[in-house]
Amino acid sequence: MKTITICGSMKYEKEMRVIAFELETKYGYNVLQCVYNSEKKELTSLDLDALKKAHYKKIDISDGIYVVDIQGYIGSSVKEEIQYAKENGKEIIIHSIYNL
Structure with missing residues (x-):
């Protein structure tokens, strides 16, 4: 079982909760x-x-990060988290949603 840290804009917290639930259960x-x-x-x-x-x-202790990109939005904090994950050899998974 891989451990991942979910990364995304807090304005999409509801969507990230649903995605996290599906990642764990499915x-x-x-x-x-x-x-x-x-x-x-x-x-x-x-x-x-x-x-x-x-x-x-959390990123440090994870195997990778799971970036939630909704409507093409990845903010500056998430961009920094992606860079940090890259620098530390973490897997980066992008989940893009364009039709809400």
Whole structure:
């Protein structure tokens, strides 16, 4: 069973949750997900830094990343995560959805 970290824009958190569920139940992946701020709490710079460090640690312990590209959108943070994964020899899987 491969362990992957899901990467994508937080504006598509609902879609990423569905994709993560399908990856685990139908495809046998162990998915490390983002920490979602569903309650839309205000985040400090310290909160954001802690979340970023935790996310990169997830990439470190994963076999690869699973990039969720919805409507062709990959933001700057996800581009940085892709570069980090490449530099660290991680597999990169792209999941593109164009018709919502």
